[in-house]
Amino acid sequence: MSRCAGSAIPHDATEPARASNTQIRSAIFGAILELSGSTRRTVGELSRLKSSKLGIAGRHADLFIPAVDYGIQQLRWIDTELAASTRLSTMALEVDDPDMQLALLRLTGPRIEAAMLGSLLLGVWLDFLHLADVVLQQCPYYSVEQLFQQMDRSRKMLEPAMRALASLESGQVETAATDLPALVGHLTSEFAATREAVRVAAEQFEKMLRVKELIEMLTTASAIKMALPRLIPPVTPSTLGVGLVVGSDGVMMGTRVVVSAEWVEMMRRMVQAGIISLPVVSAAVRIHSGQVMMAHSNQDLPQGVRDALGDGPEVRGMRVTGRAGAGMAEPPRHHILPREFREWFEKRGFTGEVSIDHFCVKMERAKHEAIHGGGDWRLGRTWPGEWNRMLMKSLHDAEIDAGRMLTRNEILRLVAKNMRDYRIPVNFIPWRGQ
Structure with a gap:
């Protein structure tokens, strides 16, 4: 992709x-x-x-x-x-x-x-x-x-x-x-x-x-x-x-x-x-x-x-209706900030009401698989453009250039840029364990 x-x-x-x-x-x-x-x-x-x-x-x-x-x-x-x-x-x-x-x-x-x-x-x-x-x-x-x-x-x-x-x-x-x-x-x-x-x-x-x-x-x-x-x-x-x-x-x-x-x-x-x-x-x-x-x-x-x-x-044209009234199931929620790096993000201020569990997006399965390199996540991680790999590389490179840990706001600025590049709407919802 x-x-x-x-x-x-x-x-x-x-x-x-x-x-x-x-x-x-x-x-x-x-x-x-x-x-x-x-x-x-x-x-x-x-x-x-x-x-x-x-x-x-x-x-x-x-x-x-x-x-x-x-x-x-x-x-x-x-x-x-x-x-x-x-x-x-x-x-x-x-x-x-x-x-x-x-x-x-x-x-x-x-x-x-x-x-x-x-x-x-x-x-x-x-x-x-x-x-x-x-x-x-x-x-x-x-x-x-x-x-x-x-x-x-x-x-x-x-x-x-x-x-x-x-x-x-x-x-x-x-x-x-x-x-x-x-x-x-x-x-x-x-x-x-x-x-x-x-x-x-x-x-x-x-x-x-x-x-x-x-x-x-x-x-x-x-x-x-x-x-x-x-x-x-x-x-x-x-x-x-x-x-x-x-x-x-x-x-x-x-x-x-x-x-x-x-x-x-x-x-x-x-x-x-x-x-x-x-x-x-x-x-x-x-x-x-x-x-x-x-x-x-x-x-x-x-x-x-x-x-x-x-x-x-x-x-x-708006009516009071829920998800069932819309005739469709709710798309699954996916973490934008990779969960396997939770500790890395916590050290940089992503705790409490701004923990990584609050930075999720609704994304259809096909779109989600596409940004992760296909249905097999193990093969996907070998692709340099795979979301988790790309995002963490850009954050690590930014820290090397800065010579220090990035602040929470600096991380969010880079995340927003990459989300636009991947055409992911910058609209977060909390994770509920689905």
Whole structure:
């Protein structure tokens, strides 16, 4: 196989790409900043609930504090992914090659998607914690056992989606995104049912108190002056958790307009750059707008999503669909940085969120065999143009010329050049062990 002509991109040709990458990076940081603000508010609420010594942290703390701890556990992985996204975005700024810059920015995508949807679910769980806290503090007439069972049932409904998001596996994240509006709809129903049960219990308690008043009036006049327990009205909080309220029909609805000018621009840039996917944006819009039961595969995207993306012809042609809906199996993933040289790359900074397992590409089998010299990899390695052999030779030669170890960014610049020469798109996905 002959290598394509061409090497580095001319300097003047890189300027528009660099400017575009700067805008994309700004959108990513805007999304991270918004999500970080949400998580900070959530951690404050969880800390308050756990340390209040009342309600959830009161007499029945052994039953309900684990529910608060569950929220804290989810918050940890969300914060971890936001921090990793920040580091990747900063690293992209240090890379010279614009294609590699964009590729590194795209590595933040699964993390931002998972954090965005995870924060929405965590906000819903915080709603349930607030409700339980108020009921335990002010509604002694409501069954603690029943409240615990309802909380446990809601947590079990929420857990599979949280696990899928925390995995960062693109297929699981997109599936969770597609199902998320319906899940929030079911959780909303659970929330409304618990609230209604508290209201009914309060009405029954009112009737009991009235009977008690009549009996005491007939038995002893002096007791009339005694202060009876103050009747607390049924608790139906109008404000729920992080940015959610209950509408007149009992459905949780967004308190802020998601498609604000800033949010529109962030989503538009990230979707068009391939940072985040349409199903994720669709789920976020549906949940924030209260359209929680509108999750059906292969349907047209919601108007809010089309508006956010400009409703161009390419957007109108897009549908919420997974790999199966596309009618094809997912191509296998292959390491661009050879796995047999993992230790060599680790010594040069390829660890953590930039380990070689994050620099994989989807490639059809025929293309993969071609760059490795054919179906027999042992014979292929004897060909000087075989990918692994060629790449490692160019990196070793560059180190000899430099008289030192190459930096991570220098390696990425050489890798990007060789990927262009071999007509491999500079678009990375993480390895998942296929």
